[in-house]
Amino acid sequence: MRDTKPNRWRPQTALRTAALLLAVACAGGVTAGCTGDSPAPTAASSAPAPIAASEAAGARDLERSYQRVVKAVLPSVVQINTPEGLGSGIVYDAKGHIVTNAHVVGSADTFEITLANSDTPHKGRLVAAYPEQDLAVIELEDPPSGLRAASFGPSRDVQVGQIVLAMGSPLGLNSSVTQGIVSAVGRTVSEAPSDGGTGATLADLVQTSAPINPGNSGGALVNLSGQVIGIPTLAAVNPSMGDSSAPGIGFAIPSATVTRIADQIIKYGKVVDSGRAAxxxxxRTVLDEDFQPAGVGVVEVTKGGAAEKAGIRPGDVITRVGNDDITTLQSLSEALVEHAPGDTVDVTVQRGSGEKTVKVTLGQLR
Structure with a gap:
């Protein structure tokens, strides 16, 4: 998976449109589609089938729903400029807090924030970032009056097939809107650090067909009730096509995760309850004699942590957690997101030439 790291793409300085003109020469005979002696089309072949009044009314109602949602939510979606690139964000409250992705803020701690209804950037500062779940909160230094906070809907109500709109600043095009549906829910996806991600394994993601382009990261995935149900974060890639984006496969962090993390950052300046097992x-990933991933070697254990309490020690190689085989750090992260802090699981380790299984009461990701 590759996320939409804004510094990999830059806004275009100009948009060019090429027009292709097709001409048909009609000389020396009768050619279908040309004027002259060709027979006139019949009424049945030229006239489109009439659209039923009820269908037309339904289309107009859907169109108006889109327009109402865009009008209501787009003022809450902002563009974030950093020294490394650009991305999107959502106005979280009237005090000037902006929620976005941790990979959008990167290593920066000051930003220029452009609101949807203004071309004048506002200065912002980082409150805190939480790369483990790719979320961050920025605060406007001088919030303008009339700042409109977005409404976040319950992600538990998200249904496959639901129409959604993605709002953000793809390729630097501020206040852009794309449309699609919810394709799946409950996805677990790992970001690739090599492609600008934080390396986090993200759980319960919303998969959508709405195009997620570079610069959309940190923006809003919105239902037709005008509620933010997620933050667009990742776009799938197609390795068979040189790791280019796979059209129509994007992922958003669900609103329940966004609000839980953002509320803690705003209140405490950090995350105190991740809800994630550790x-x-x-x-580190270890390789076997054929240079294939074969487990996770324990380099260090946290004093008083879950592994130490269970007797796991540096030098052990973790090969299984619960029912999941472990071959890489990513597979370990993906296994752990299926559990909650306090769960007791069997962990199998190789120690020297032997193997042992211990029961571990999982701690909490910090």
Missing amino acids: LGIAG
């Missing part, structure tokens, strides 16, 4: 180790 073993309490530092590890």
